[in-house]
Amino acid sequence: MENYIKYEADFKDADKFTPFTVCTKKIYQYENANEYDYALMLTISSLTKPFSKFEKVSTKAITFEALIDAMNIKTGTHKSEIFKRFQTSLQRLVDANIIEVEKKGNRIVISQLLENDEFIQVGMNEYDKMTFIEKNNEKYRAMSTYLSVVERIYPSANAKAMNYVNFESLENIGRKYNVSRQSVSKSIKLLEEMNVFATYKVILNPNSKESKLILSRYDHRAKLTEFVISQRSNNDIKSVLSDSKKDSVEQELHKELQRIAEVLSIADCKIKLDK
Incomplete structure (x- = not known):
């Protein structure tokens, strides 16, 4: 296997079941959305009950x-400000015809509106990991990025590897x-870093140094590797870049092991000479 491979293409848990809930695709039609709208939409999805069509x-x-507690947000002295921000987002999602909110006493029932049963999968273990992000702003942005990325991922039984990956531009x-x-x-x-996504950085054009990121869910990293190997074999991917930070750490470790080996070798020789 080539040295650019980060994840095995045939590990035994490649098709393991990941519990998921759903999020309506209508969120992607909302042109004025912001990171708070997306983070709240993802949280609503995490609380959605099991469903049929x-x-x-x-x-x-x-x-x-x-609802806010489900995000595990650190409110502190900014509780009223944070609540107001997400109350605004809740109303924005209602106004955009993405959700409906029904009041029941001091509680609410939030319904996602589906068009032609169109929805994307939200991994529950993936959402849970994101709730442990320490800084609130990093959490909102990570949740929003996650929701944006999984729009293009269509895992299903017997699906091709390309259905498990997203290769949109970061701008998009x-x-x-x-x-x-x-x-x-x-x-x-x-x-x-949190094992929510797996990635490969690749070069598509041999005459350009511009790289492109290909992503999948971490649980589907074997499918990602399968896709990268396939595209590389067809020359649709010209080269796959290594993780420079990881490489530098490994290089330093290798140097240190060599130094230790040399020291041990010298010590061994000295012992033999003393004898």
Whole structure:
């Protein structure tokens, strides 16, 4: 196997089941969306009850405070400001005809509106990992980036490897919730470190140094590797770049091991001479 391979293409858990819930694709039609709208939409999805094929899917009756608590946000002295921000986002999603909110006493039921049963899968273990991100702003951006990326991932039984990957530009990923390419890049790096996403950085054009990122869910990293190997074999990918930070660490480790080996070798020789 070539040395650019980061994940095995045939590991035994390649097709393991990942519990998931759903998010309506209507969110991607909302041109004025921001990171708070996307983060809230992802959280609503995480609270959606099991469903069959209906025009809408709903949460159980919850308080607004419980909705925010599901994100594990550190409110501190900014609680009222954070609540106001997400109350605004909740209303924006209603106005955009993405969700409906029904009041039941001091609780609300939030329903996602589905068109032709169109939805994307939200991995519950992936969402849970993101709730442990320490800084609130990093959490909102990571959740938004996640929701943007999984739009293009269509895993299903016997699906081709390409159905498990996303190779949109970073600009396009960020355009959906109106953030910069740099912001998206930082969030993807964080999500990769948390084993939410797996990535390969590749060169498509041999006459250009411009790289492109190909992503998948971490649980589908074998499918990602399968796709990269296939594209590389067909010359659709000209080269695959190594993780420079990882390489530098490994190089330093290799140097240190060589130094230790030399020291041990010298010590061994000295012992033999003394004898």
